[in-house]
Amino acid sequence: MLPVNNIHYSPVSGLIRCYRDGYSYAKRDDYILVISVNWLSDNTVFLFGAHGEMNRGQWLRILKTLYEKGAKYVQMQRANGRKMPYASVVGIGEHETLWSLDLDEIFGE
Numbered sequence: 001m002l003p004v005n006n007i008h009y010s011p012v013s014g015l016i017r018c019y020r021d022g023y024s025y026a027k028r029d030d031y032i033l034v035i036s037v038n039w040l041s042d043n044t045v046f047l048f049g050a051h052g053e054m055n056r057g058q059w060l061r062i063l064k065t066l067y068e069k070g071a072k073y074v075q076m077q078r079a080n081g082r083k084m085p086y087a088s089v090v091g092i093g094e095h096e097t098l099w100s101l102d103l104d105e106i107f108g109e
Contacts, residue, residue: 012039043072059085067103075100
């Protein structure tokens with residue numbers, strides 16, 4: 001057996017939950033929106049499985065949270081005809097459009 005001297009663990013997935021004012025994860029209250037997050041690299045995330053309702057203000061808070069955790073680029077596939085605010089189209093498939101955005105363009109100094 002080969003010796004293993006160094007091990008590195010990289011967390012590659014997460015979950016974002018959004019709550020109404022006065023509600024929280026700590027109390028295990030019902031959330032109004034949930035989004036799965038996969039880290040593709042140290043600075044790029046892919047969002048998927050979004051379920052719930054959100055407005056642009058909530059979307060900006062989600063993006064700010066990801067930015068503060070080190071994300072610079074955000075990608076997401078949406079059904080054709082659906083948009084991803086502040087993002088640009090990367091590609092269009094038969095059923096889904098791939099969107100991407102640069103968080104430095106929104107939050108950078």
